[in-house]
Amino acid sequence: MSTDDASPAAAKPSLPADANADRDASSTPRPWLDAYAEGVPADIPKQSGCLSDIVADAARRFGSKVALDFLGRTTSYRELQHQIDRAANGLRRLGVRSGDRVALILPNCPQHVVAFYAVLRLGAVVVEHNPLYTPRELRHQFEDHGARVAIAWTKTVATLQDFPADLRLDAIVSVDLRTAMPLKTRLALALPLPRAREARERLAAPVAGATEWESLVAARPLRRSHSRPEPEDLALIQYTSGTTGAPKGAMLTHANLLSNVAQARAWIPELGPGDGSVVYAVLPMFHAYGLTLCLTFAMSMAARLVLFPSFDPQLVLAAIRKHPPTFLPAVPPIYARLEHAARERRVSLQGIRIGISGAMPLSPDVIEPWEERTGGVLVEGYGLSECSPVIAANPVSDRRRLGTIGLPFPSTLVRVADPDEPTRILGSDEPGELQVRGPQVFRGYWGRPDASSAAFTADGWYRTGDIVAIDTDGYIRVVDRLKELIITGGFNVSPSEVEDTLARSPLVREVAVVGITHDGNEQVVAAVIPSDPSNFDPEALRGWARNELAAYKVPRRIVVMEDLPRSLIGKVLRREVRDRILAMSSARGTTAPPTA
Numbered sequence: 255m256s257t258d259d260a261s262p263a264a265a266k267p268s269l270p271a272d273a274n275a276d277r278d279a280s281s282t283p284r285p286w287l288d289a290y291a292e293g294v295p296a297d298i299p300k301q302s303g304c305l306s307d308i309v310a311d312a313a314r315r316f317g318s319k320v321a322l323d324f325l326g327r328t329t330s331y332r333e334l335q336h337q338i339d340r341a342a343n344g345l346r347r348l349g350v351r352s353g354d355r356v357a358l359i360l361p362n363c364p365q366h367v368v369a370f371y372a373v374l375r376l377g378a379v380v381v382e383h384n385p386l387y388t389p390r391e392l393r394h395q396f397e398d399h400g401a402r403v404a405i406a407w408t409k410t411v412a413t414l415q416d417f418p419a420d421l422r423l424d425a426i427v428s429v430d431l432r433t434a435m436p437l438k439t440r441l442a443l444a445l446p447l448p449r450a451r452e453a454r455e456r457l458a459a460p461v462a463g464a465t466e467w468e469s470l471v472a473a474r475p476l477r478r479s480h481s482r483p484e485p486e487d488l489a490l491i492q493y494t495s496g497t498t499g500a501p502k503g504a505m506l507t508h509a510n511l512l513s514n515v516a517q518a519r520a521w522i523p524e525l526g527p528g529d530g531s532v533v534y535a536v537l538p539m540f541h542a543y544g545l546t547l548c549l550t551f552a553m554s555m556a557a558r559l560v561l562f563p564s565f566d567p568q569l570v571l572a573a574i575r576k577h578p579p580t581f582l583p584a585v586p587p588i589y590a591r592l593e594h595a596a597r598e599r600r601v602s603l604q605g606i607r608i609g610i611s612g613a614m615p616l617s618p619d620v621i622e623p624w625e626e627r628t629g630g631v632l633v634e635g636y637g638l639s640e641c642s643p644v645i646a647a648n649p650v651s652d653r654r655r656l657g658t659i660g661l662p663f664p665s666t667l668v669r670v671a672d673p674d675e676p677t678r679i680l681g682s683d684e685p686g687e688l689q690v691r692g693p694q695v696f697r698g699y700w701g702r703p704d705a706s707s708a709a710f711t712a713d714g715w716y717r718t719g720d721i722v723a724i725d726t727d728g729y730i731r732v733v734d735r736l737k738e739l740i741i742t743g744g745f746n747v748s749p750s751e752v753e754d755t756l757a758r759s760p761l762v763r764e765v766a767v768v769g770i771t772h773d774g775n776e777q778v779v780a781a782v783i784p785s786d787p788s789n790f791d792p793e794a795l796r797g798w799a800r801n802e803l804a805a806y807k808v809p810r811r812i813v814v815m816e817d818l819p820r821s822l823i824g825k826v827l828r829r830e831v832r833d834r835i836l837a838m839s840s841a842r843g844t845t846a847p848p849t850a
Contacts, residue, residue, distance in 0.1 A: 282669065282691075286661040286728025291651035293523035297665045301512040301693065304483045305550065306375040308515070309335055312556040316528045321553070322364045323560045323577065325569075327436040329364055331556060339475035341372035347473060348403060348425045348465070352377030352483065355401035355491065359383040359392070359410045361563040362535050362544075364434045365467055369405045369427075370539075370549060374508070375476065377483040381491045381503070382540040386804050389413045396421050399491055399503055399700055405429060405467075408458045415463060428464040431457050431563060457563075485509035491700050492542050494639035494746060501748065503700035504640045513693035514642035515550045517663040522608060522650055525581060531557040534579040536565045536588055542643035543612050543744065547583040557581070567595035578605040585613045585744035586620045587775055589632065593624050603628040608650055610635050613744035615732075617774055618656060634659055636730070638718055639746075640709070642694040645718075646730055658729040659722075666692035669715065670724055676711045685733045688722040689715040738828055740769030742776050745806050749828060752778060752799070752807055759798045761785055766818050767809065768832040770839075780809040781818060781831050790814065813838070 287296050309331065312321070317332035329337075350356055356373045358380055360366040373380045381399050383392060385407045392413055402424040404414055411428050432440055432454075443450050443457070483489070489511055491503040525531050533552035537544030552559040557580070560573055565588055574596075584592075589609060596603050609624065609632040616634040624632050635647030636659035645668070648660030662668045670686040672678040680686040695716045698706030710716055721734040740747040749767040756765045764783040769776040784790035792812035799808045819830035 282667045284662075284667070284728070285726060289649065289653050289661055289727050289729070291521075291523075291649040291653060294649070295520055295664050298513065298516040298520055298693070301485055301509050301516060303485065303512070304374065304487070304508045305489055305511055306338070306371050306482070308512075308550060308553045309338060309371050312527075312553060316556040319528065319556055320558045321556075322367060323558055323573075324364050324434050325436060325439055326576075327434065327439075334368065336475065337368045337471050338371045338375060340471045340473050341368050342375040342480075343476040344470035344473035345372055345378070345403070346376060346476065346480075348427075348470075350376055350378050350403055352481070353488070354378045354403070355381050355399050357381045357383055357396065357399070357401040357404040357406070358540065359385050359387075359404060359406040359414075360429060360540070361385055361407060361431070362539050362548075362561045363429070363431050363563060364561065365405075365429045365431075366539055367549060367553075367559070367561075368471070369429075373405075374483065374489055375480075377481065377487060379488050379491060382493075382545065384538070384540055384804060385410050388802055388804060389416065390802055391804060393417060393421065394500060395493055395503075398500075403427070406464075407431065408461045411461045411464050412459065426464040427467055427470050428461045429467045430461075433468065483508055485512070488697075490545075492545070492639045494542075500751065502702055502705060504696045505698055505700055506642055506696050510642045510694050510696060511546065511550060513665070514546050514644055514663075515554050517665065517694065518547065518551045518644060519554065520664050521647060522581070524650075525555060525608070527554070528556045531555050531580040532577050533557045533559050533581045533583075534570065534573070535559055535561045536570060536582070536584055537744070538564075541745070542639040543583065543637065546642060546644065547610065552581075565591075567591050568599075571595060571599060571601045574601060574603065574606075578603070580606070581608045581610075582606055583610045583612070586611055586616050587743060589624050590620050590774075593620075593627055596627060597623075606630045609633070610647060612637060612644075614741050614776065615774075619774075621656070636660070636732070640696040640716060640718075641690060641692070642696070644694070645690055645692070655729045658725075658731045660730065661728050662690075662730070663692070663694075666690065666694070668724065668730065670722060671711075671715075673721070676715075676717060677713065682726045683723050685721055685723045688718045688720045688730070690718060691715050738768075740767075740776055740778055742769070742778055743806055747778055747807050752780065752803065752809065755799060755802045756780055756782070756795065756809075758802075759795055761790060761795050761798070764818055764826075766826045766828055766831045768828050768835065770811070770832065770835060777810040778807060779811045779813060779835060781813045781815050781835060783815055783818065787814065 313331040313335035319331055320328045321331040321334040322329040356378050358369055381401055404423055405427040408428050408430050414426050443454055485508050488505055489508045490506040493501040494504050535548035539545050539549045606628040607630040612635045621632050633648035633654050637643030637645050646660050646662050648654035669689050670680045671689055673687040723731050752767040753765050756762050762782055763785045766781045768779055770779045813835055819827045
C-alpha cells in the first residue's frame with residue numbers, strides 16, 4: 255500500500271501557516287499574558303518526536319500505573335505499549351506503510367486507543383470517523399480520503415463491506431467491544447435473557463470476511479528499529495463541517511497535536527505526569543475535542559483514562575464511586591445532566607477538580623451548581639478541528655471571566671480583522687473575524703488546495719470564521735459564527751449537508767436549515783416549502799432524514815413556510831430564515847421553534 259496514488263495533499267503538507275511565526279511572536283501584542291494563571295508560561299517549546307512517543311514515555315516511566323479503565327477492566331501503561339507494538343506489526347503485515355491512511359470507526363474503547371497509536375507508530379495517518387454515521391456519510395468520506403484499511407466496530411463492518419467496487423477495502427479489522435470488558439460483564443451479556451440479548455445487539459453484530467482484532471494484536475511486537483515519523487509528518491485527518499456542504503478533512507501533523515497537548519498541560523500546571531490524575535473520556539474520541547483532551551493529553555500525563563462507549567449518567571456515577579475524575583472535559587449538557595443525576599441519587603462529586611467545557615456557550619446556570627457539588631472549578635474553552643482543536647480557554651483560577659471563551663493558549667497568537675478585508679486589523683472590543691497563528695494550526699484540507707488557500711490570509715493567519723471581540727486584557731468573546739455552522743450537543747452540523755439531504759425527498763420543494771437555541775442547546779431546524787402543502791407529513795420527512803443522516807443532524811423541528819427569504823442573486827438568507835422562525839415562536843409565546 256504505497257502513497258503513489260495519494261490525494262493531491264502530501265504526507266508532508268506545506269502551507270504558509272508557520273512561515274512568519276517567529277516574526278509575529280515578536281510583533282503581535284499579547285496583552286493576555288498578564289491575565290494568565292500562576293505558573294502558566296507564555297510559550298511552549300518546539301515539539302520534537304511523534305505522537306506514539308507519548309505512550310512509550312509513560313510506559314517507560316510509569317509502566318505499572320493504570321492507563322485504561324473500561325467498565326472496571328484495567329490495562330497498565332506497560333501492557334498498553336505491548337498491545338500498540340503488536341497491533342502496529344499486525345497492521346504492517348496487512349500492508350500498511352508510512353503515509354497510508356487508516357480509517358478508525360470506533361466508539362470509546364481500549365481498542366480505539368491501541369489502534370490510534372499503532373497506526374501512528376508506523377508513520378501512517380489516522381482518519382477518525384463517527385461510528386453512528388449512515389452508509390452515505392461514511393461512503394462520502396472514504397471517497398475523499400481513499401483509505402484502503404479500516405479498523406471498525408462490528409456494527410459498521412457490513413456497511414464497509416457493501417461499498418461499491420471502486421471503494422472496496424483491502425482489509426477490514428473488526429472490533430467486538432465485549433472482548434475488552436471484564437469477565438463478569440461478558441458472562442452477564444451471554445445469559446439467555448431478553449435484557450442480555452438486547453444489550454448484545456446494541457454492542458455487537460455478526461461479522462464474516464473480516465480480520466478479527468484479536469488476531470491483529472497476536473502478532474509479534476514491531477521492531478524497535480522500525481522508522482518513526484517526523485514531527486511535520488501528517489498524523490491525522492479530522493473531518494470538519496463547513497457551510498459549503500460536504501465535510502472537509504483537516505490535516506493535522508504530529509507537531510500540531512503534540513503542541514496542543516503541551517499547551518493543555520501548560521494551562522493546568524497543577525496536574526503533573528504520574529501524579530495519579532484520573533481523566534474521564536465521556537466525549538467521543540473520534541471528535542477533535544475528545545481526541546486531544548482524552549486520547550492524547552491523558553496519555554501524556556500518564557493518567558488513568560476511564561473510557562465510556564457513550565455518555566450514560568448512571569454508568570458515569572458508578573465509576574465515580576470507585577475512581578472520581580480529577581479532570582473532566584465535556585460539554586455543558588453533560589455537566590448539567592451529571593450534576594442532576596448525582597443530586598437525585600445522592601452521589602458525591604467531590605474530587606472532580608477541573609472541568610473544561612467546550613463546543614457551546616457555558617452558562618452560569620451550569621457552572622454554579624456544578625462547582626458547589628464538586629468543590630472544583632469549571633471553565634469554558636474554545637477550539638476548532640483545524641486547530642487540534644484548542645485555541646483558547648479561561649484561566650483555571652479566579653482570573654476566569656464568565657461570558658468569554660478566555661485567553662489564547664501559550665504560543666498562540668490571535669487578532670481580529672474585517673471579514674471582508676481580512677488583512678485590515680481591528681482594535682479592542684471591535685467585533686470582527688477571529689484569526690489565529692500557532693503551532694497547533696493545521697496545514698490545510700486533504701485534497702482541497704483551493705479551500706486550503708482560502709482558509710488562510712495572505713500573511714498566513716488562519717481564518718476561523720467566527721466573529722469575536724477581544725477586550726483590552728485579551729479575553730475573547732464570541733459574537734457570532736460567520737460560517738453558520740450549527741453546534742448541537744457539541745457536534746458540528748453543516749446546514750448545507752442537511753439541506754441537500756432533505757431536498758432529495760419527494761416531500762420537499764425547497765428547504766433551508768438553521769440552528770435555533772432552545773433550553774441552552776442549539777437545535778437543527780428545517781424551514782420547508784412542501785411539494786404538496788395539503789398532504790405534508792413532517793414526521794415522514796424526519797424519517798427520511800434518519801435514514802440518510804446521523805441522529806444529531808436530523809432536524810428536531812420542521813417549520814412549514816410559503817417562501818424563503820433570498821438575496822438579490824437568489825441565495826437563501828439563512829439569517830432571515832432564522833429570524834422568521836424566532837418571530838413565529840415569539841408570537842406563540844414560547845422560545846421553542848414551531849413544529850409543522
